[in-house]
Amino acid sequence: MGSAQQRDATLQMDVFRDLLNDAAFLWTQREQRLTAPDETPGDVAEGPEERLLAHLDALVLGGAPVAEELLLPALAGDEAETVICAALALLGQEGDAGLEAVLGALAGESEVAGRGAARALSLSHRADIGPRLVGLLGQAGPALQEVILDVLSFRRQDPGLSLDAFLSRGTPGVQRASLRAARSFPWRVDVRGVERALASQEPAVRLAALETGLVLGLRAAWPACLETVKARDSGWERAAMLLALGGEPHELSLLLNALREPSLKAEALQALGYSGRVEVIDTLLEMMTDEELAPLAGEAFCAITGLVLEGRFVLPPEEPSSEDDSPVADVQVRPKAEEVARWWEDARHRFEPQRRYLLGRPYGWEVLRQVLAEGPMSRRPVLALELAIRSRGSHQLDTQDWVSRQMGELLAVQGLPTSQATMPFRLLPAPVSLKAPPTVPPVEPAFRPVYRKRPPPAGALAITGLGMVSSLGYGVVGSCAVARTGMTRPGGLDDFRVMDPETREAFPATGHVVPHLTRGFNGLGRMVRLGMAALDDLRHHAGLEAGPRTGLFLNLSSGYFLAEAERRALAQDEPDESGEPPPTPEPLRADVLREKYSQVLLPRLRGVVPGGWAHEELFFEDSPGLVSALRAARRSLQERRVERCIVGCIDSRVDPEVLAALGELGVLKVPGLPVGLMPGEGAAFFLVESSEVARRRGAPVQAFVDEMALTTEPFDLLSPQPKLGVALTSAIEEVLGQLEDGGRETGLVLGDLNGTEARAHDWGCTLVRLRQGALHGAADWYPSLGFGDVGAATGAFSVCMAARGFARGYAPSPNVLVWLWGEGGSRGALYVRAPEGR
Structure with missing residues (x-):
């Protein structure tokens, strides 16, 4: 009958079906919480992610019977969360069969299966994924090339060939992917190609080039950022956020002026929350009197000052309209403007003008690391990008990765120059080197076997x-x-x-x-x-x-x-009154x-x-x-x-x-x-x-x-x-x-x-x-x-x-x-x- 593992899986297939269904649900829960304003990395890691990984591990251990009867059919299904979980479980099993199946789904005709396979390949710790994807890259069509480049970037695995051809002759999607890859593998790109992409006719390509240029320290990147903000055209929201993160104090006027534009004021408020500047506080307090924008203004205020909007600082919640798809619709907390203003009058003396603050603390590497490790999930993607820019690409945290691996990356954020954490982006020093590192670290598994450092005691x-x-x-x-x-x-x-x-x-x-x-x-x-x-x-x-x-x-x-x-x-039985000796007890x-x-x-x-x-x-x-x-x-x-x-x-x-x-x-x-x-x-x-x-x-x-x-x-x-x-x-x-x-x-x-x-x-x-x-x-x-x-x-x-x-x-x-x-x-x-x- 084969191994005990196979017999277990065969006889308990109904259990594994429940495990896959539960895993799909937990995946959805995890994805939602990755951007939740009221969740922290610890909440996600110890909640849906830990349970999800446990379910995936159980599916992996089901072996070949579970793969054949359950996972392979699910991989070809039309439910995205189930496809991803099936792909992750297949990649976790020993041997090549699971990897072959997932690569087949990646290159197949089903869009759902392809996206799920790509996500699973990104998250899997298998060492043989990188070489297989590199082998496919040169012969793949544009759509698949884009996906492969993104997976390799996520995994920090060198594509092994120049990105210049993709950047100069690829489709807009391939160009964006090659620009994203250039942040992880700058030795694979001619930076002049990145500078040319800053003037691309495709807004999405320009924006990708802008972020990559800032990470790589290209001189042309910051002027391009300012020009995008001034032009107020496509990509304004992202450029405004970058200006808030790394602009000089006088450049914040570009964002304050945008508050007068009805189509830009919501995005401008969101950006100002990332500025950390005390000088924008009075503007935020004023915007809290605007019924429509008050939630965003309150969120930005708290991001700078560290105030928690609860109790006397909030108004009773209102039910959001189901038809409202504006950025404000997802924000449920409405600040009570007069109480917040009263709190600020008492707290103002603790904040120095011209300094940046993050959740009420003076900005620095340790504060940035702590907020990324313990702060709200909703703010982490932007702060992770700032970390990549300020560290010149030496610390690139992907907030979609397993949280346990993200925590490992954050532990390495130390020993960086203090001034580099606060200076404007245009003044940051150029990268020390754009050459390939001597070795590329492997993708770490979410869990490693537990061992003791010392031998067992005698007699164990x-x-x-x-x-x-x-x-x-x-x-x-x-x-x-x-x-x-x-x-x-x-x-x-x-x-x-x-x-x-x-x-x-x-x-x-x-x-x-x-x-x-x-x-x-x-x-x-x-x-x-x-x-x-x-x-x-x-x-x-x-x-x-x-x-x-x-x-x-x-x-x-x-x-x-x-x-x-x-x-x-026996104790409750009636006593024998016949006078006969009691029978020998049984x-x-x-x-x-x-x-x-x-x-x-x-x-x-x-x-x-x-x-x-x-x-x-x-x-x-x-x-x-x-x-x-x-x-x-x-x-x-x-x-x-x-x-x-x-x-x-x-x-x-x-x-x-x-x-x-x-x-x-x-x-x-x-x-x-x-x-x-x-x-x-x-x-x-x-x-x-x-x-x-x-x-x-x-x-x-x-x-x-x-x-x-x-x-x-x-x-x-x-x-x-x-x-x-x-x-x-x-x-x-x-x-x-x-x-x-x-x-x-x-x-x-x-x-x-x-x-x-x-x-x-x-x-x-x-x-x-x-x-x-x-x-x-x-x-x-x-x-x-x-x-x-x-x-x-x-x-x-x-x-x-x-x-x-x-x-x-x-x-x-x-x-x-x-x-x-x-x-x-x-x-x-x-x-x-x-x-x-x-």
Whole structure:
């Protein structure tokens, strides 16, 4: 059947369809927010962009089945956002097939597919895109040449040939593209051609030449800018903005005079906001009394002074007319002119005449960098152009790029001459050199694998293989990728119905079931199906062939809920008054199941792995039992009884018997009980070796596990004692206390919260108890949000999630704490570290 990845994709195609649809929606959200006045780069990066990249990564990991059945048809569709997402996912897959398909769409007849392919090629980090596009450039028609030049410019990848022919003999579109390319590759153009383009009969070509000329420091560019503003013809708005950014104080009169022209006053106000000049403030205050232009005047005022228009400074909002397509239509905030003027009278003394200000701060490189990194998205395109001009092209920020890559570019904005940040454009020094740099930096991926700079501590366990099955996927790759997107797939559980207290109607309880795999199986059969699927995924993931030097260490449910429900049922039975001695009590169902697991489950699992294993141990300790299993595995490795260990966990809380017990005990999330748990099921295994052995044989390490702790509370979940985090705190502090940094570098916590009030209260008390604010600022992930409460499998799920987060680059830290909570009172913690840097 091929790899586990292919089986996962084939069986879960409905999940991938949802992922593509959601990705298209998130793309639209991201594009809208790239120019939003009330969004910042952080808002976009941590909002729609992060979620979009997660969806795209999941589609990439779907492999060939998803590409063939879903992505290739979508690439030929007519919905632009879906085309772009399909193209990005195809480019992210290994091999040449995806790139060939996207290049075919780029050169094809569909305009929608061509635009989507171009956008995806610009954003992709594939290193082979540049050479392929350069190869197409010479033989392409004008329309395709324009697109290729723009993609190469976006990617900062040298076209490898002169731009002069494109500039002198190309169509207007090709000329514009070659001028834009000249900003990134000035060594590929004769600047005399750029100067001739300043006098082109095509307004769009003249404007492109004007911006390129300013970036390259051509003497003729600034006079051309002034002439365009004075002529008040096509391109006036852009030239006016450039004058505001880099003109001398006396040249601002050209913009102030334009306020008298009805057709220019809106654009003039927008430009004045970029001037940063205190001397235009009184004019802006005057324009705030104009009902039509007040929003633009207020925005320009705030761009200079840093005032935030809210509270007493704004009038009640008005609904914009649907027919109004003027620049003012998108601006919703109307300033209250008299209050703004009163504020300015108090603040005026803080602003020096003849200086430029940006959001109330004196202009400079650091202020410009900070506003580009933290300021409103709507102002960034213009400020990015100013950065390119003032740095003479050494810092060209494309505000359409992934925000994470933009932040990397902004970090490099330092060490520039201070005066160069404020002087007029015409006085800026000429570029140091227009020659080609020695190397062109590669396009950076949005996410890089997470590594540790230091080797693991002595005695750390190396995880060299993963396997998993869940409600989100039939493999560890798909399960963790889909969980990362935030997608969940709960459904009705026909085996257990609950009563709505308001309608008095019965309906199925809700839970997370592994689709198809466990349908029709209950009890032991369900556990066998889950375990075999996860172990099979591990076998494919790690190329696993076991044998005489392999051990299995398996953790299962303690049967707490089954036992508690059965004990309560027995306690409610009527006492026997016949005088006969009471019958010998039957063993509890939970105890019977334990025996069956040894007799049936283990032999069935053994048949999945060629060669089986020579040593096996079972643990029935709920989620903290993972610590017991890992400790036993480490002990066996240290005593050299085995060379490697398969450690795993299996549980199903959607099994009918368990569901009935959960319902009877009142811990399910149902109408009337919103703080209950939502049950799930699954299994996860990983291959464990000593770090020394793994290094010696060159095994690909997914993660390391070192410090572990296991403690116990003297009461269980259903006891009336308050859960105050005593044992959990002890377990976490024991783990952190053994780390070389005391846990200070812990950046991610995977927690065993499941929706029940007792766990939440215990965890809250633990955070209060932890000494010196340990874990302060660490991100947190909760497996139950995506998979439901998977009981004993939670710890193994957490390890898999951390390891996949390292591999795909989205884990926020290489140092991860996992804490685990057992209903019987056990508490556990373990530390997971990223592999060593490569």
